[in-house]
Amino acid sequence: MSVVARQGFKYSIIGYIGFLLGTISAIFIFPYNFEFYGKLRYILPTAEMLVPFVVLGISYSNVKFFHRVERDGKKQNMLSLSLLAVFISFIIFTGVFLVLPHFFPKFRYSEAWKLKEMILPLILILSLCTIFNKYTSNYKRIVVSNIFDNLFPKIANLGAFCLFSYFLLSQKIAFAFFFGMFALMLLGYIYYTNRLERIQPDFDTAYFRKDNFWKEFFNYSFFGFLGTFGNYLAINSFMIGEFMGMEEVGIYSVLYALISLISIPQLGLFNISAPIINKTLAEGDMDELDRFHKKTSLSLYFLGAVLFSCIMVGFPYLTEFMPKNGTMLREYEPVVWIWGSAVLIDLATGFNGNIISLSKYYRFNILIMLLLAGLTIGLNYYFIKNTDLKLIGIALSTAISLTTYNVIKIAFNYFVFKVSPLTIEMIFVSIICTLAITVAIVLPNFNNNFINLVYKPAVVLILIYIGNYFTKVFPLEDYVNAKFIKSIFKFK
Numbered sequence: 001m002s003v004v005a006r007q008g009f010k011y012s013i014i015g016y017i018g019f020l021l022g023t024i025s026a027i028f029i030f031p032y033n034f035e036f037y038g039k040l041r042y043i044l045p046t047a048e049m050l051v052p053f054v055v056l057g058i059s060y061s062n063v064k065f066f067h068r069v070e071r072d073g074k075k076q077n078m079l080s081l082s083l084l085a086v087f088i089s090f091i092i093f094t095g096v097f098l099v100l101p102h103f104f105p106k107f108r109y110s111e112a113w114k115l116k117e118m119i120l121p122l123i124l125i126l127s128l129c130t131i132f133n134k135y136t137s138n139y140k141r142i143v144v145s146n147i148f149d150n151l152f153p154k155i156a157n158l159g160a161f162c163l164f165s166y167f168l169l170s171q172k173i174a175f176a177f178f179f180g181m182f183a184l185m186l187l188g189y190i191y192y193t194n195r196l197e198r199i200q201p202d203f204d205t206a207y208f209r210k211d212n213f214w215k216e217f218f219n220y221s222f223f224g225f226l227g228t229f230g231n232y233l234a235i236n237s238f239m240i241g242e243f244m245g246m247e248e249v250g251i252y253s254v255l256y257a258l259i260s261l262i263s264i265p266q267l268g269l270f271n272i273s274a275p276i277i278n279k280t281l282a283e284g285d286m287d288e289l290d291r292f293h294k295k296t297s298l299s300l301y302f303l304g305a306v307l308f309s310c311i312m313v314g315f316p317y318l319t320e321f322m323p324k325n326g327t328m329l330r331e332y333e334p335v336v337w338i339w340g341s342a343v344l345i346d347l348a349t350g351f352n353g354n355i356i357s358l359s360k361y362y363r364f365n366i367l368i369m370l371l372l373a374g375l376t377i378g379l380n381y382y383f384i385k386n387t388d389l390k391l392i393g394i395a396l397s398t399a400i401s402l403t404t405y406n407v408i409k410i411a412f413n414y415f416v417f418k419v420s421p422l423t424i425e426m427i428f429v430s431i432i433c434t435l436a437i438t439v440a441i442v443l444p445n446f447n448n449n450f451i452n453l454v455y456k457p458a459v460v461l462i463l464i465y466i467g468n469y470f471t472k473v474f475p476l477e478d479y480v481n482a483k484f485i486k487s488i489f490k491f492k
Helices: 003-028 034-050 058-064 066-071 075-103 105-109 116-137 143-165 171-196 206-230 232-243 246-283 286-321 326-331 333-348 352-357 362-386 391-417 424-442 449-471 482-487
Strands: none
Touching: 003 143, 003 246, 003 286, 034 116, 034 143, 034 171, 034 232, 034 246, 058 066, 058 075, 058 116, 058 206, 058 246, 066 075, 075 105, 075 116, 075 206, 116 143, 116 171, 143 171, 206 362, 232 246, 232 362, 232 391, 246 286, 246 326, 246 333, 246 352, 246 391, 286 326, 286 333, 286 391, 286 424, 286 449, 326 333, 333 391, 352 362, 352 391, 362 391, 424 449
């Protein structure tokens, strides 16, 4: 089994463990106090939204130019200078942040300013982790980094929440634990990177000054920086916190914890596939890229559709096991349908954005990312200010902007590279899953909600399996076999 499949599968396993931890917490723990959970979920996405202003796209250049610096024996030089540049950038960013209230007095009343003691240090840690994350992905090793990125934040949220809401310790102690987990994550990244290849600090600038390589490096970084503004999840959390309140952030975050199951395999596969995409683009092998693109997109869409189908039929019964606020989540079931459908469409488009960002047309990716950010902010503001839809409006905003964004990318890649993620098999997957959901919904309910929670998704899985068995739209036999299962336990 190839390193891509093995690492991608392991990445997904870690993702599912993180999802299980997040789901259990979302169902049985976080609804106990949406207000404090919302505050925790406001801090991290706000920091993530501001990280690009510190990293400035340098992390992407660590992937784009890795093979070049590896050939010249300057990998450590690139890593060292990248970390130094991020640290200097953070100092400048902090200075700007602290003087903003002198020019915009209303900024003092924002939640971001009130929580700056947590947000600013977290920005530095996440920025440094971003560099290590992209750098280590060049070794086609993404499993350990997923443990840091997926499990550590969930443990930070859960631990801090329990300390404050259940053990009744002070908010200060809860925040200290929260921040400590991210500090530990950074130390873990440093240790793991050193294990892959001994870190040897090299701050000499001669290599980057030669032939003005630094201009090419920072030019690509700058456009990578512009392309990071499409983080609609962070934008949503920030705007909900500023305009609706922390309780709504908490509800939104619990719903996101459920929907995020659909897209877990996407992140791992994209990270491990980036070097492969880069290689096929450099060699001009568009046929191979198209084949890989279609295969990957179908895999993501099939798995996502299966999970989405199970969530749809199980969600109403899942809320019955939540604490006192389960009723509030049940009222927002349309959010799950709308937002989940948008994520499913995103999965079907595969790694469209990666193809553009790793090609000479990467500037175009910037334009559509800015479009995504602009649409998200504009539509969010419209629905918040002009309707009573609340979180349903946020879901509609996300669906509209994300779908528009993906349609543009599909069209661009088709006309420029002659590659497309769409296949006829996706239509059959949609039909099979739709029929499975319909049958499961119309089947009679038992008086016991636990039985309903188990048996209805089970019916969906059985029907999808039968439909796939006869149509052969997805090669399950390639993954459900002893050889593949054995290969995933080879941690190399």
